[in-house]
Amino acid sequence: MKKILFFLLATIMVTAQKTETINLSKSIKDSKKTYKSFTVIDQRASAEIGAVQFHKDQVNMVFENNADTDFKNWFYKYNPVRGNEELVLLLENIALSEETKEKYSIGKLEIRASTFIKKDDGYHFLYKKDTVTTVSSRTTPYLAQNLSKKLTLTFTDLLKKSYEARQWEFPVSEGELSDYTTILKDKLEILKADGLKEGVYKDYYSFFTHNPEAGFTIETDKKGVVTKAVNGEKKESIRNFYAFVHNGIPFKVIPVGYVEIFRDEQGLFIEAKKEELYPESNSPMIMFGGGIGGLIGSMVANVAISAIDANAAKKRSAMAGSEVILDPLTGNYILPQDFMKK
Template sequence: MKKILFFLFFCTILSAQKTETIDLSKSIRDRSNSVKTFTVIDQRPNKEIGSVMYHKDQVNIAFENSADKDLQDWFYKENKERGNKDFVLLLENIEIIEDKKEKSSIGKLKLTASTFIKKEDGYHFVYRKDTAATVSSRVTPYLAQSLSKKITLILADLIKNSYQKTPWEYGLPESELKDYAVVLKEKLNILKTDSLKDGIYKSYYSFFTHNPEPGFVIETNKKGVATRAVKGDEKISIGNCYAFVYNGVPYKIIPVGYVEIFRDEEGLFIEVKKEELFPENSSNVVFIGGGVAGLIGSIVGTIAVSAIDASAAKKRSAMAGTEVSLDHLTGHYILPENFGKTK
């Protein structure tokens, strides 16, 4: 009798657990046919992804076989022609939890993964995704399916973007991959030098490695706003750059102009308001020859002038800004929690 009851109980438990398999069907075609091999290194401390509830059933989100096999099969199925690059996808974390509310649930996904090109001297960093996503049962009852799709979309975006990016010049041994973010940070000249090189930096990588475009001199208009960089007959708009350094002071280009970049023991950061990074009506802000037009005279419009013009700087100093870090691996903003929300 006890055996029968145990069997029935075991069957009930199994029936209450279901699996949502991650559907790796989105295209990750390498249109330049540059990749020869595709390797996955799964260094996640926990290989289990997580689960959410659907009615009374627990639904686990999982790869069909294993992360490394499924992701490698995904690439080779999509890409029949080969190039000469040895591509490496490093999985650092994929985690799903469910936050149960009184009348609904929110599925929360955290995903961190990076790409490298393996060469004779080691692994060269290419790109990274360190992101989070949420899905509410108020929007869809199929939390597991939606979260599974988000995993696929994030990984596909990481892989496809990596095809076009230039690998970093620093090669890392495989033993340092687990700490690659720290190791690479220690190599960046912009975080160590006391004297910055004046000029324009067209990409985040050139900025963090402290390599301005050679020969360009920054020009300002009558209001003291940096407008462009000039080298002979060649002119580059400030608005087309990632950052620039003028009189030894670094500035980050943002949608409404530019702001000063600061440095502390953690890295680089800027002080901005949400509407400066994400203006609701960006059509009112345009760069004309690298200068800012459309908002000059308003509080936001003084941003571009603030670093050079003393009166504008005083006006903007009264604005409540928030520290936003610059990710040394991607150049992206690392937004603090509740960024831009009022209490």
């Protein structure tokens, strides 16, 4: 009788557990054919990803084989013709969890992964993803399926951006990969220099490695607003650059103009509002013409905002800005919690 009861309980437990297999099916073709080989270094604390509920069943998210095999199969499927470099994918964390509320639940998928080019002197950083994606059961009951698709999209974006990324000149050894972020940040002069080099910086890499575009000077309009970068006969709108340093003050170019960059012990950050970093298509705050037109705002506050009418300036002064960190390894914004809800 005990054996029959044990068998029934085991059967119930098996049927109550299901799996959601990650489908790595999106194209990750490298049109430049740069890489001859692809290596996966799995530094996750656990090979288990996690589970969420579907009705009364527990659904485990799993790889078809394992992370190493599946990512390699995916890469080689879309890249049969290869070049000379070795691409390395570093898996730092893939974790699925669920937060249960009174009438619904929220599935959360955490992903942290990076890419490198492996050379004779070590690993040269390319790009990284450090994201948290959530899905509510109020939107869909299929939490595992939905988050599995988002996992595929996240790694698709990581690999495609890695193909285009500029490799860092500072190598790290294999033993340093677990702490590569700290090691690379320690090499960035701009995070510790007393004075910054005047000029314009085309992208985040040139800015954080403190290498302005050679030969360019900054041009302002009659009101003192920076509008262009000039190199002989060549003139470029300031909006075509990632950042610039003018009169010793660094500024970050944003969709509606530019704002001052500040520095503390954590790194570099700006003070901005959601409407400035992610303006709606019908927002009165825009950057237009050959650069920044019609200054509205206060240069005392080191802010230049271009707008169609004065209502934009009133709106800006009425809303408190948030500290938004600039990620030195990607140039992206690290947004504070609930920033997009403001």
